[in-house]
Amino acid sequence: MAEYPQLLHTVLDAVEVRELAEFYRRLLGLQYRPGDDPPAGGEDEADWLVLTDGQGNRTLAFQQVERLERTTWPRPDVPMQLHLDLTVPDREALEAQHRRALDLGAELLFDRTDDPDEPLYVYADPAGHPFCIFVA
Template identity: 75%
Template sequence: MAEYPQLLHTAIDTTDARALAEFYRQLLGLRYRQGDDPPAAGEVDDADWLVLVDAKGARKLAFQQVERLERTTWPGHDVPMQMHLDLTVASRAELERQRERAESLGAQLLLDRTDDPDEPLYVLADLSGHPFCIFVA
């Protein structure tokens, strides 16, 4: 018996579960949990809960369909971000490459803090407006 609860995955609300799951699948190199793959061409995609797993099958992220989601106003505080993901890369060159990849997948740049010598980073928003950071570890 475990002494503490174990983290299964992080669930993220979105008004388009498939689109957001696909964004993170491509960005992070994950795959769909068995049974969560997109439907065949011409079939309706009515998924309201999707899970992404790593190469070993460990759950990483889940996406929950919601009717309405108010986009954060960060860095303002009218609508707080409530949560964000931190992603790391090994070098400045990789930081730039991953920012470009994220933007090509539809992310929006919110903050460029690459001039920070101790922790250069970008804050981006995913397709649903959830902020995430990419920084050099």
């Protein structure tokens, strides 16, 4: 059993997935995960993209949404929005980390542990930010 879940990458919602991924790729000197590069001359229909560091470690991911209100931070009208994906090696570790998350104050939002390919739990942290723990 893993003592702690591992951070996989940070996921940012975006109306224009490629545009936001490209901004961060350039700003931070990251690379696209193999297969996520912009298409050569074709129409880009990406709804999920991942950026990696120089060693191939995932750092940021971007997922398509239809609408996204810009944050008004530091005013609280529209808070900052993101979620974290945390991984564990197997179902036993998933259940152990599930209990730990709840004990530490997380609120269970969604249980998809019946998925044979990617069992997961989705939680809200004590401040309300969502995160997932799933079997990698």
